[in-house]
Amino acid sequence: MARKRLSTLAITTTLAAVGVGVVGAGAANAATTNTPLAHSQDNTVAKTTAAVKLTDGGANLLTATADLTGTAVDPTLATAATGTLDWGDGNTSTVKFDQKTGAAIAPDAHAYTAAGTYKVLLTVNDGTNPAVTANASASVADIYLNAALSAKSATKTSPVTLALTGSVVTKAVAAGAKTTVDWGDKTTATSFTGDPSLIKASDPKLSHTFTTDGTYTVKVTLDDGQGQVTSTQTQSFTVTVSDKTGVQVLRAAGDTRYDTGLIISQHQWANQGVTTDAQGRQQAKAIVLSTGNAFPDALAGVPLAKKAQGPLLLTDGLQNTTNPAVLAEIQRILPTKGSTVYILGGDQAVSAGIESQISGLGYTVQRLAGADRYATALDIAKVGMGDPSHVIVARGDEGANHDGFADALAAGPYAANVFGGGNSAIVLSSFNTFDPATKAYVTGKLHAGQQDVASVGGQATTAVGSITGSKGLYSSAVGADRYATAAKVAAAFLPAGKADQIGVATGLKFPDALTGGAYMASVDGPLLLTAPSVLPVYTANAITGTTTQQVNIFGGDQAISTTVGNEIAALVKVATVGKF
Template sequence: MKKTIVLSALFALSLPFAQVNAAENAPTYRYAGENRFDTSVALADEWLESDVAVLATGRNYPDALSATPLAAKHEAPLLLTDTKSVPSKVLAKLKDLGVTKVYLIGGTGVISADVETQLKNNGVKTIVRIAGNDRYETSVKVAKEVGMNSGTLVVASGQNYPDALSIAPVAGIIQAPILLTRSTDLPGVVKTYVKSANADYSIVAGGSSVVSAKATETLPDMVRLGGSNRYTTNTQIVDFAVEEGIYDMDYPFIATGADFPDALSASALAAGLFNGVILTDPNEPKTTTKETVQFYSDLVEEYQVVGGEKALPDSTIAKLFQ
């Protein structure tokens, strides 16, 4: 049964229970389209209306990794676009929601000027492009747009996507910008922003092999959430978020950890529901992932599965409970 969610002030949400499709476990609901762009539209279907939308590229991850807190700030959906054109279903969803302002994340190399023209021709009045010379400067510019009201910074590797996606709902909920770093050192533009931001706390997503001790030297009052791989890091982040009262775990999202688009699109909706995204191996779930799912199962009203059967088969979801 389809849910309808109105995202309003402070993410005040109303969500009806879904029909049960499993006896012993909470039911599942799958958000899926024919491709990554359509899946982002399926997730955006939960908004009845929104003046604002955030568009990130569905073709590569670096610039998109910082987008979730910005979408959460505006209580807006996070949709994916192709490089040179906006997919027809995404355009239709923008019109259906009444979107008048779109944030484009990344330069013209990842989202071309043709996309801006297409959006304007389809009724979008205001387009704000946030882009730097590289992924690290882009993350800083997004951070400036998000603001520092929370007093907390989130730092994740910009050289791969899993850890940033795992922490994205946390960052969205607490309104902490996501800054990207190299594994060996904090890029100069990021270091300058950290110094000027005067944050009280920082959360580092990922173990020391992906974000080294050297890269964290200038970060304030740091908490590191990192395991030996993307799945153990994801578990540490979920556990932390539950312990800190950030996640409710009543409507947790489950997405593949083998690619970025589905988990990225889901992160804004997950933040709006005060829930996280659990990443799983799409073929054979890791023991830590299964333990995480089963440990919080008593809290779950419904699992939100993201992506089609090819991305995340029903058989894999079933294995999470075995």
């Protein structure tokens, strides 16, 4: 059962009528100047300012959320101050002010009833000085295109298929909505009307076989039929077609865990400003950033990276600034305008200084965090993932050997691509039990007659099984050990035994499997686990039992030894392991 996703909210900005720069998505907030000012009790000047930034509002189409950072009054005037947010559709929201700081308290998100461009006006009156205003134009769409191509390479005898799971149009315009697929080889474009998420994966319109070697750009367009530019969305994919079917084995290995993550990101994502480059890399739309010092917060981040369309990067979260090379990579692939950097965990995991540094560059920063690892995973699920209908439970406690992360590593790509149509969140069990909030959340996903919950690993399965009435309402993947469990997840991932790419990472350390897992999620492939110096039989059997064009090894020879790397290559009849 796939969950519908939200539309992209395009924001344009204008200057306010009274002395304030209005902030668009990704830009820095601006404050008013040259305005009569109130004075605090100690006779110091306190500005009355107005600023508004608009972002998409979460899990609902046509929804806008106002960020009023930079809007404030003198704290001594906060009680009497008034604020109004006119959404431009005849509806208004009241803005209140914190009595201690004078900062504006943003109202709840606003839902529009139709697509269009709306002028949003913020008015602030402190009761002493003239009112100040800020405005912006919000262009909201009633459609969301979420397309995925089955492979980046193909032969002249093997078709590629397109998945539209997660795409959505509102009921009001569904009848006139049109989806068009241009396969890029001068054949007649495929088109169909209605809600694209209702097109079955087996529909021949979503499958195409190229007849000539070459590189093709496949373009998918979803138009709501209302004749508005803001209600047309597109996605493009590059496919290389060749009769050369040799398998590649590539290793991504940096000097540190951070460097390995950067190599993976550089392999996948184009420079900002380039939609698709000569290497077939596409521009990222967001970045998920987590600490490289500990595993808990990032375990739930792999599906988020796939959904947000960007890499998962690691930084030393204990420092006051981002690792310089990581910051350079963020700036290489992510434009500041309209781009979000998701930070996972509280400021004890990723410091406030890092957040301030990235925000200061003009990026929209959204921190997803809770009081502990379990609450952080819930925040990622509810806010970052938009509270999807499907959830996967994996163990997230530290474990006796600080390795309680293994099952969640294999679960990430599966949650991002297969379970629930590829829109599932990961939440964590504490060994074989739940904290109360996670238990309540999982319980709410258990529904008679359908399986919206899955568990990966024995401990997580025990935790789900302990919920009263859960019997028969969830699926599970449990192996004899972490390697067998990962192989079982891969088998569920690949019922036909085929994958364009498969990944292998050590099951004893977390960093390479997190950044590598996010990459595998983006290319629709499973992640297998191995011991550093011994290739488990479960992993070997999974590799030989899968038809693939590329095997990716994540981590250097301390993570996966040269011997194991060569053994993996031999299983697919490759003599040399190349560089990722």
